[in-house]
Amino acid sequence: MSAEPGAASQRRHMLWLAVIVVAAHALAFRTFGATFWVDSAVYAGLGECLFTPERLASFYDATGTMMYSHIGPGESVLWAFARLFPIKAQWPVIALLQHALAAGATIFAFGNLQRWLPGIWNLAGAALLSVHPFYQSLHNALLTESASGSLMLIGITLLFRLLYAARPSRRTWAALLAVIFVATQFRPYLGTLLGGAAVLALIWRNEAFRWHSRIALFAVCIGAGVAYPCYRWACIGRYFSPGRGTNSLVCAAWANPRPTPALLDKLSAMGWPGDPSLIFAEDFSYEKARDAGVIWQQQGVPFSEIVRRITAMTHAVVFDRPSGILTAFRCALASSGMPTIAFSGSGEEPAYTHLSLAAVRKHERTHYLWLSWLDKPSYLPDGYAFFASANASVGLPAARRELWAALEPHLSNKSVRRRDPLRLAKLPLDVWAVLGWFGIALCIVRLPILGLVLCIPIAGNFFVMGAYPVANGRYSNPFLSIWFLACAAACGLYLGRKNATIPVPRWLLRWRRKHAKKIVLGAGGLTLEGWYATDRETLDVLKREDFLSHWKPSSRATFLAEHVWEHITPADAAIAARNVFEFLRPGGRFRLAVPDGLHPAPAYIEYVRPGGTGAGADDHKILYTYRTMAESLEQAGFKVVLLEYWDERGEFHFSKWSKKDGFIWRSKRYDPRNQDGSLSYTSLIVDAIKPR
Numbered sequence: 001m002s003a004e005p006g007a008a009s010q011r012r013h014m015l016w017l018a019v020i021v022v023a024a025h026a027l028a029f030r031t032f033g034a035t036f037w038v039d040s041a042v043y044a045g046l047g048e049c050l051f052t053p054e055r056l057a058s059f060y061d062a063t064g065t066m067m068y069s070h071i072g073p074g075e076s077v078l079w080a081f082a083r084l085f086p087i088k089a090q091w092p093v094i095a096l097l098q099h100a101l102a103a104g105a106t107i108f109a110f111g112n113l114q115r116w117l118p119g120i121w122n123l124a125g126a127a128l129l130s131v132h133p134f135y136q137s138l139h140n141a142l143l144t145e146s147a148s149g150s151l152m153l154i155g156i157t158l159l160f161r162l163l164y165a166a167r168p169s170r171r172t173w174a175a176l177l178a179v180i181f182v183a184t185q186f187r188p189y190l191g192t193l194l195g196g197a198a199v200l201a202l203i204w205r206n207e208a209f210r211w212h213s214r215i216a217l218f219a220v221c222i223g224a225g226v227a228y229p230c231y232r233w234a235c236i237g238r239y240f241s242p243g244r245g246t247n248s249l250v251c252a253a254w255a256n257p258r259p260t261p262a263l264l265d266k267l268s269a270m271g272w273p274g275d276p277s278l279i280f281a282e283d284f285s286y287e288k289a290r291d292a293g294v295i296w297q298q299q300g301v302p303f304s305e306i307v308r309r310i311t312a313m314t315h316a317v318v319f320d321r322p323s324g325i326l327t328a329f330r331c332a333l334a335s336s337g338m339p340t341i342a343f344s345g346s347g348e349e350p351a352y353t354h355l356s357l358a359a360v361r362k363h364e365r366t367h368y369l370w371l372s373w374l375d376k377p378s379y380l381p382d383g384y385a386f387f388a389s390a391n392a393s394v395g396l397p398a399a400r401r402e403l404w405a406a407l408e409p410h411l412s413n414k415s416v417r418r419r420d421p422l423r424l425a426k427l428p429l430d431v432w433a434v435l436g437w438f439g440i441a442l443c444i445v446r447l448p449i450l451g452l453v454l455c456i457p458i459a460g461n462f463f464v465m466g467a468y469p470v471a472n473g474r475y476s477n478p479f480l481s482i483w484f485l486a487c488a489a490a491c492g493l494y495l496g497r498k499n500a501t502i503p504v505p506r507w508l509l510r511w512r513r514k515h516a517k518k519i520v521l522g523a524g525g526l527t528l529e530g531w532y533a534t535d536r537e538t539l540d541v542l543k544r545e546d547f548l549s550h551w552k553p554s555s556r557a558t559f560l561a562e563h564v565w566e567h568i569t570p571a572d573a574a575i576a577a578r579n580v581f582e583f584l585r586p587g588g589r590f591r592l593a594v595p596d597g598l599h600p601a602p603a604y605i606e607y608v609r610p611g612g613t614g615a616g617a618d619d620h621k622i623l624y625t626y627r628t629m630a631e632s633l634e635q636a637g638f639k640v641v642l643l644e645y646w647d648e649r650g651e652f653h654f655s656k657w658s659k660k661d662g663f664i665w666r667s668k669r670y671d672p673r674n675q676d677g678s679l680s681y682t683s684l685i686v687d688a689i690k691p692r
Contacts, residue, residue, distance in 0.1 A: 024130035033412025041395030047079030074186030117492025149478030184224035332466030337433030337476035436483020522564035591662035638688035
């Protein structure tokens with residue numbers, strides 16, 4: 001019967017979660033209207049060409065190959081699907097699909113978290129995420145952030161399910177593999193990072209997965225990466241892997257606006273066609289870098305060699321000076337959600353894109369508000385400049401015009417206030433990133449595998465963005481939901497009640513046991529922070545070979561046994577004491593507590609004597625006194641220090657001891673039965689020290 005209120009509470013939570021999330025997404029759909037960025041034209045252009053080999057070949061001409069080889073087909077497939085509808089319905093189709101996926105991912109993630117770590121913070125986290133303008137605005141845009149972020153959230157949640165389950169479900173594993181495959185089509189490296197988190201889950205739950213699970217993960221990751229390149233090869237006869245192409249050199253030049261003379265000579269030696277100093281001019285653009293690649297193509301250089309050259313040049317530019325390496329690090333921070341922190345500092349010298357640190361910070365803040373659709377009430381002029389004006393140059397002209405025709409009727413001119421009712425955008429993006437990392441850190445401390453699964457995709461994004469330095473907070477949008485999820489999980493771990501625990505793998509238990517310096521013998525389910533708990537199944541104190549299978553002699557710092565020794569015969573206790581003595585290092589401590597045979601209360605003696613009335617007393621073999629205990633331990637070689645005991649005159653003796661050296665619950669200070677000032681329940685407590 002007690003399970004019913006919990007089940008009812010869970011249903012109410014899920015109902016409120018669904019209502020709040022769906023309502024927030026419906027409001028954002030109407031309030032933000034059609035949103036965009038200039039890159040939307042590229043996805044629209046690929047979408048129009050995707051299923052026609054001739055047009056796909058024209059998209060991947062010299063320009064497309066150099067600049068767009070990194071783009072996956074996911075968002076373009078959405079646009080191709082939307083084009084099946086009348087032009088005025090195309091944007092609503094895309095936005096509704098992305099909102100439905102995002103809302104479903106949020107409900108799925110925070111609903112599952114509620115099962116494991118219940119609390120109101122799960123509802124609060126989902127609600128804040130669902131009204132965040134930076135998160136919501138990109139669901140209305142033809143950009144990869146929305147779908148890839150939603151798929152990332154679903155994948156992380158599926159990993160949680162695999163980790164929490166006593167027996168991982170094949171259906172959950174198959175769903176995760178499908179999510180990895182699809183996510184890779186939207187943003188290739190994010191799918192790879194999610195695959196990396198899956199590898200960690202496989203390692204953690206090694207015993208729960210069979211060999212074919214590893215093969216399936218490997219096959220899906222490889223297949224996801226080569227699926228579109230193979231399709232493209234079948235259509236246009238050329239195979240090339242996803243990559244940033246000539247764009248990476250532009251990003252590197254932005255990160256090092258003041259090259260050394262040695263670098264210019266090095267770039268010339270690498271074959272740069274023209275004056276290498278122009279790479280570092282303020283007007284150097286993606287198009288100019290592409291033109292260099294086109295020249296190489298005309299000279300007969302294969303695309304693979306062009307990629308190799310550009311990669312080598314990119315690394316040379318980044319590692320030219322220490323300041324270039326620092327700026328690459330700043331770029332990685334900015335693209336991982338901390339642009340304000342990344343470009344903190346002062347100085348008038350160019351730091352990035354020929355701007356000072358203060359100017360870059362201002363630019364990043366403006367761009368964040370722009371992408372959050374809060375920079376101005378109407379974005380009509382920007383859309384016209386991106387897609388309809390004579391100067392528009394990104395993407396195919398026909399695709400730009402069709403995209404603008406689909407977007408323009410749905411542009412919103414509602415007040416900025418309605419797009420951000422809680423004024424969340426007043427806080428820099430860094431606030432949410434720092435809170436998210438703080439939540440991840442707390443998770444790692446309390447439940448390491450949970451925190452590691454959360455942080456792997458974000459940490460991977462940091463290294464990717466540092467390798468091809470580009471500072472743009474937009475790339476952190478897919479991780480906004482993970483930050484909120486991490487904070488909710490941390491609240492559940494530290495403030496709430498855990499409904500379940502993640503099984504600890506055997507290999508980790510073996511590693512912990514091997515490296516443990518403080519060991520609890522016969523823990524009986526007791527866990528102490530910083531101590532390794534053993535029971536008879538993992539360490540039989542009577543078997544020297546058990547000790548030897550885990551540790552070398554004279555290698556452990558401390559052993560602790562609370563109310564264990566009375567369960568073995570005096571002869572066996574002598575064997576166990578010798579085993580502990582052998583594996584303690586010189587000066588090491590063995591803290592031992594047993595029922596005290598000289599306690600003056602008859603009720604106590606009746607409770608703890610062999611065959612007595614107390615819990616477990618039917619298995620007691622002996623009732624020790626301070627004299628018999630000291631004698632037994634001294635025969636094993638120990639020097640005995642008495643901490644708590646009763647003597648023959650009925651007097652209680654107490655020497656101050658530290659719980660850091662071994663916590664004894666059934667003691668004068670810590671047993672709640674003694675809190676009224678009486679000594680209703682105490683133990684005979686001794687420290688047995690191995691001489692140096």
